Amino acid sequence: MAITGDFRKIDTQLRDNLSKSMTSDNFISAVGYQSIAEVGITGDKLAGIKPGFKEKLTEAIDNYIASINKKIDELETNPNIAQAFKGDGIESAIKRLISAVKEEAHAYTNELKKAEQSIIVQVEQMYSAQANTVSENMNADTSKLGH
Amino acid sequence: MPINWDHVNGSGGKNLDYSEGFSSKGVNDLVTEIKAIVLSGAGQRAINDVKIINDVCDQYWDGEAKERFKKNLEEDARIFYARIIDLTGALIKEIDDAGHSYSAFDQRMFE
Numbered sequence: 620m621a622i623t624g625d626f627r628k629i630d631t632q633l634r635d636n637l638s639k640s641m642t643s644d645n646f647i648s649a650v651g652y653q654s655i656a657e658v659g660i661t662g663d664k665l666a667g668i669k670p671g672f673k674e675k676l677t678e679a680i681d682n683y684i685a686s687i688n689k690k691i692d693e694l695e696t697n698p699n700i701a702q703a704f705k706g707d708g709i710e711s712a713i714k715r716l717i718s719a720v721k722e723e724a725h726a727y728t729n730e731l732k733k734a735e736q737s738i739i740v741q742v743e744q745m746y747s748a749q750a751n752t753v754s755e756n757m758n759a760d761t762s763k764l765g766h
Numbered sequence: 767m768p769i770n771w772d773h774v775n776g777s778g779g780k781n782l783d784y785s786e787g788f789s790s791k792g793v794n795d796l797v798t799e800i801k802a803i804v805l806s807g808a809g810q811r812a813i814n815d816v817k818i819i820n821d822v823c824d825q826y827w828d829g830e831a832k833e834r835f836k837k838n839l840e841e842d843a844r845i846f847y848a849r850i851i852d853l854t855g856a857l858i859k860e861i862d863d864a865g866h867s868y869s870a871f872d873q874r875m876f877e
Contacts, residue, residue, distance in 0.1 A: 667827060667828040669825070672826035683815050687815075691804070693803045694803055694804070700800060712864065715857075727845075731842070
């Protein structure tokens with residue numbers, strides 16, 4: 620006799636509500652630091668930022684995100700989980716969890732990448748502004764030499 | 767309240783083996799395995815590995831903006847962890863609900 624369970628009693632409201640409240644707005648990284656302009660430009664060097672910052676920051680954040688995602692991927696590659704409960708109710712519940720955790724991780728890490736990109740853009744703008752200032756100063760100094 | 771899986775097939779929650787659609791993996795083992803991956807794995811990495819990013823910031827970046835970024839990142843990692851705790855809790859509740867359905871089904875089988 621084929622056994623078929625009645626899973627209509629599974630209440631997914633809790634997870635449904637969690638999913639509805641899932642938004643990148645939960646995270647504050649992208650807006651929390653506002654601006655790094657305060658590091659400013661003093662004299663001939665960028666105060667507060669050392670050479671290699673952009674590369675090191677990107678490397679650290681990319682590794683961080685990859686490490687989290689790699690762990691989450693184990694939910695799908697772990698044979699004990701993948702082969703467990705091939706029934707309508709629990710199998711679909713596990714799939715919903717995997718999907719929700721992935722979405723949550725994506726929302727979190729996406730905001731972090733946005734923050735990183737914003738920092739990098741501002742650092743580049745400061746370098747550019749610094750270069751222009753130095754160039755203008757050099758032009759001014761050079762023009763004085765002719766007089 | 768979590769279901770007592772013992773009565774489902776007398777296996778103590780281990781080696782559930784419904785030939786029509788189930789593997790032999792026990793419910794408790796499955797939940798433990800999922801918790802290990804989601805919470806002890808991804809969640810703890812998100813919390814603990816923030817330090818690696820913060821160390822880079824400390825080495826290459828000075829100023830109040832850095833401190834704000836670090837603080838916000840730590841807070842976001844905690845938010846992420848709290849969210850996946852809730853999601854895992856929802857899964858366990860859904861598994862319990864499925865268990866109650868199986869239990870009711872068992873009852874009907876024996877009636």
